[in-house]
Amino acid sequence: MIYTKEVEMMCPVAKGAKHEPAPIPEEGKWVHAKQISDISGFTHGIGWCAPQQGACKLSLNIKNGIIEEALVETIGCSGMTHSAAMAAEILQGKTILEALNTDLVCDAINTA
Secondary structure (H helix, E strand, C coil): CCCCHHHHHCCCCCCCCCCCCCCEEECCEEECCCCHHHCCEEEEEEEECCCCCCEEEEEEEEECCEEEEEEEEEECCHHHHHHHHHHHHHHCCCEHHHHHCCCCCCHHHHHC
16 A cells, blocks of 8 residues: 555554543542443433423433432323333343343433
């Protein structure tokens, strides 16, 4: 491959195979999460459904990659209330990846 002189004169920013993940602020320290069990903390997410009939706020307390507590707050249609109650029970005890792969019926809750 033929390179221009400008490209040949460029210096590499990073070289080698060690590219760690971005650090996550976690309980007073920075953690490079390489496994699901490395993740602990408290997080919030918000979501809404396509016709903008309602919104959802999802709060998760995660310890060692497992969801310990899930609080689902909703504003909107009557179906969201039932979906929120189911989601709060379903999410507890699941890992983060299992939770992402779970269909929680309501689009607003899934988005959050």
